[in-house]
Amino acid sequence: MSLTPRVCALECQQFVDAAIQPLNRVGSSPELLVTALVLQEESRYSFYDSLMLAAALQAGATTVYTEDLQHHQLLRGSLRIVNPFLDTVHVP
Numbered sequence: 001m002s003l004t005p006r007v008c009a010l011e012c013q014q015f016v017d018a019a020i021q022p023l024n025r026v027g028s029s030p031e032l033l034v035t036a037l038v039l040q041e042e043s044r045y046s047f048y049d050s051l052m053l054a055a056a057l058q059a060g061a062t063t064v065y066t067e068d069l070q071h072h073q074l075l076r077g078s079l080r081i082v083n084p085f086l087d088t089v090h091v092p
Contacts, residue, residue, distance in 0.1 A: 026055040045069060053079065 026032065032054055040050035049069060056064050056079055063080050071083040 025059045032058060039075070043073075043075070053081075 032051070035054040035057065036047060036051040039045070039053050040047050043050065043053075045053070053064065053069075053075060057076060061079060063082055065082050065084045067083045067085055069081045069083075071081065071086050073081045075081070
């Protein structure tokens, strides 16, 4: 059975609506970009790291797991950066 391009596009749109769109809790906005620029200045992180942190703050996240940023840093009093590789418990 051959799918027409329209059917394939419709199925892709349905997948995006059902699976991908619920993951997009924060959309791009001028406010998000300004927050990222301010965070970049405050933290000295790269713009893209700051953009990710600004989106996490806007989404109401309390923890960001990454090995690339300062472990246990608290941003804006509510967002903790955690390196998951450093918080492991070693069981003998």
